[in-house]
């Protein structure tokens with residue numbers, strides 16, 4: 001069964017005439033992602049939807065708030081448990097504009113009293129006063145783009161902060177009263193080396209964040225880093241170096257009391273990121289803002305005037321142009337660029353693919369996948385435990401060849 005992919009013409013804001021009311025299942029969507037696309041400058045490796053500078057931030061924020069209100073009308077959820085305002089660099093937005101976005105979210109969606117509400121921040125746009133304003137606006141978690149505590153590595157990546165500013169930012173959000181703080185780090189950077197990577201990890205641990213994410217540097221097409229590699233100016237680290245540094249992160253962070261709960265994510269007890277867990281569990285989420293991707297039950301597509309056919313879910317996304325986003329909203333259209341209908345088989349493959357990233361593993365019920373899981377267990381790449389299906393989790397060896405494990409499992413799944 002192939003997945004349907006169809007272009008969606010710009011949609012009028014609000015419920016379409018004759019469109020069926022969203023089915024009850026849309027009410028069960030529990031997460032919201034909101035994208036802020038402004039950064040101080042573009043980093044060398046960045047392929048996220050973002051631009052350098054904050055020109056147009058007022059117009060963008062107004063359009064974003066309009067879109068949030070429309071999405072709230074189209075998808076009347078019964079409660080939101082996680083909100084993630086990411087980017088880009090949301091911390092760069094004027095605090096009063098960020099507060100306006102938060103006011104709109106809280107006025108539009110029934111955000112649960114114990115919801116996890118995260119702001120992505122960069123050290124260079126963090127201060128104690130700003131952090132206090134973020135707390136007052138309704139955030140309760142900050143994710144800081146530390147990336148490295150080695151000055152030359154930060155320069156190589158094109159970051160605008162230095163190591164001292166990164167550590168100061170962690171202090172400032174703590175002093176403002178944030179009880180949940182993440183630090184993002186990047187490894188496998190040319191010139192970093194194992195010893196300096198370990199030193200960065202140890203210094204970050206001493207700053208006592210509640211959560212640490214460690215991502216391998218990847219060279220994405222159409223980035224300045226990609227151009228440098230293509231021209232032979234930069235040599236990327238090979239896979240062995242990346243794996244060794246992943247293992248250094250595992251050892252260092254687990255010894256410091258951070259449990260790995262996903263391939264790249266480590267948390268102290270009670271601080272696993274609930275929003276990102278929703279992604280890895282293949283749960284649904286509403287997304288607003290330029291470049292943002294959402295995932296909703298198929299019942300939602302009625303509100304988008306699309307025939308769901310045999311779809312069980314839909315992924316939708318926005319275009320990457322800020323001007324086009326603002327213009328679409330101003331002319332009364334929902335600024336969604338396109339969508340993809342997901343059938344049951346594709347959904348099951350996606351659930352397994354994402355769930356295998358989690359240390360607790362994923363439950364497999366499909367017979368062919370289950371047989372493959374036991375074959376992978378024989379090879380020492382996964383553990384299998386029968387519990388209403390085969391709960392499959394990668395071993396350390398399996399984690400180091402995760403893409404191959406995923407590909408073997410999902411390629412033999414339901415056809």
Ligand code: SF4
Pocket residue numbers: 038039040041042043045046047048050087088089122145
């Ligand atoms: S701060 Fe983040 S979003 Fe902005 S350019 Fe750098 S990597 Fe991209």
